[in-house]
Amino acid sequence: MEAMVLEKITDLSVERNPLKKATAPDPVPGKGAVLIKVSTCGVCHTELDEIEGRTPPPRFPVILGHQVVGTVIDRGQGARLFQAGDRVGVGWIYSSCGTCAFCRKGFDNLCPEFRATGRDADGGYATLMTVPEKFAYTIPEVFSDSEAAPLLCAGAIGYRSLRLTEIQNGELLGLTGFGASAHLVLKMARYQYPDTDIFVFARSEKEQEFARELGAVWAGPTAAMAPQRLHAIIDTTPVWKPVVEAMKNLESGGRLVINAIRKESIDKKYLLKLEYPSHLWMEKEIKSVANVARTDISEFLDLAARIPIKPEVQEFALEDANRALLELKERKIRGAKVLKMA
Numbered sequence: 001m002e003a004m005v006l007e008k009i010t011d012l013s014v015e016r017n018p019l020k021k022a023t024a025p026d027p028v029p030g031k032g033a034v035l036i037k038v039s040t041c042g043v044c045h046t047e048l049d050e051i052e053g054r055t056p057p058p059r060f061p062v063i064l065g066h067q068v069v070g071t072v073i074d075r076g077q078g079a080r081l082f083q084a085g086d087r088v089g090v091g092w093i094y095s096s097c098g099t100c101a102f103c104r105k106g107f108d109n110l111c112p113e114f115r116a117t118g119r120d121a122d123g124g125y126a127t128l129m130t131v132p133e134k135f136a137y138t139i140p141e142v143f144s145d146s147e148a149a150p151l152l153c154a155g156a157i158g159y160r161s162l163r164l165t166e167i168q169n170g171e172l173l174g175l176t177g178f179g180a181s182a183h184l185v186l187k188m189a190r191y192q193y194p195d196t197d198i199f200v201f202a203r204s205e206k207e208q209e210f211a212r213e214l215g216a217v218w219a220g221p222t223a224a225m226a227p228q229r230l231h232a233i234i235d236t237t238p239v240w241k242p243v244v245e246a247m248k249n250l251e252s253g254g255r256l257v258i259n260a261i262r263k264e265s266i267d268k269k270y271l272l273k274l275e276y277p278s279h280l281w282m283e284k285e286i287k288s289v290a291n292v293a294r295t296d297i298s299e300f301l302d303l304a305a306r307i308p309i310k311p312e313v314q315e316f317a318l319e320d321a322n323r324a325l326l327e328l329k330e331r332k333i334r335g336a337k338v339l340k341m342a
């Protein structure tokens with residue numbers, strides 16, 4: 001198979017081509033696993049965290065990519081959920097133990113043996129991959145392969161973060177950062193909570209304008225005060241300034257949900273601006289989102305098909321994965337970036 005592989009942790013500002021094109025032996029599906037011919041794979045900010053070592057893969061070389069859409073072409077021993085020819089998706093959760101207290105309660109995202117696709121196991125920056133069949137999902141017909149890919153991470157984790165806000169219909173919701181995940185959250189929030197007004201904080205005027213196009217009642221810069229205090233805010237940025245500024249915008253008892261696997265330390269000093277009375281007091285909460293549970297992915301795919309949510313995508317060839325990653329790093333974002341295998 002063809003793949004773009006990561007051989008070591010590196011600094012993207014120095015090494016502009018961290019992934020190398022390689023031909024690797026075709027993977028063989030183990031017990032209970034399926035072999036997938038990959039059609040598309042979304043490009044995620046988490047790949048930057050892996051390449052730069054903020055969430056380092058345990059072994060090298062490794063194939064990144066955890067928003068995979070493709071066709072089942074073979075099954076390992078005992079695998080029977082899918083037939084050859086079925087279209088499936090794979091998300092960030094590659095496997096969990098299935099027996100611990102977390103797994104039994106549906107918190108498989110918190111399982112101590114949680115393994116991530118494209119980090120702890122080879123992912124979808126390749127023409128083939130294998131995955132335990134329980135961690136593959138039927139893709140609703142309404143989506144093309146490219147449209148479905150970003151739903152598997154940005155969409156599913158966005159769904160989880162929206163759930164964790166515990167917002168009620170009619171309460172005010174904020175989004176700080178307006179990349180792939182946030183634009184999907186805006187669409188699902190408008191569907192699930194039709195009386196909820198949405199406020200967007202984003203660095204660039206372009207992103208603010210895009211937010212208003214998608215139905216935000218207000219959009220402004222990261223450090224602005226929204227016209228009203230908000231019941232919940234979801235932060236999808238990789239930095240700290242938006243956290244501090246969001247806390248200031250929360251209503252009493254409000255909750256900030258941080259949807260980021262790691263934060264960069266570049267502006268960590270900004271945290272010193274945190275003032276207890278205005279940012280934290282009055283029972284304001286901060287909660288993070290970790291990984292994604294299987295139910296988040298399957299429930300979100302159904303929801304996305306009903307709405308329907310069709311992400312705006314920008315396609316790249318597999319060989320252009322480095323360029324897609326750099327554009328993501330440099331925040332040249334309008335919609336989601338997807339690798340399309342030839």
Ligand SMILES: [Zn+2]
Pocket residue numbers: 044045046066092153154
């Ligand atoms: Zn992701």
Ligand SMILES: [Zn+2]
Pocket residue numbers: 096097098099100101102103104108111112113
């Ligand atoms: Zn477990």
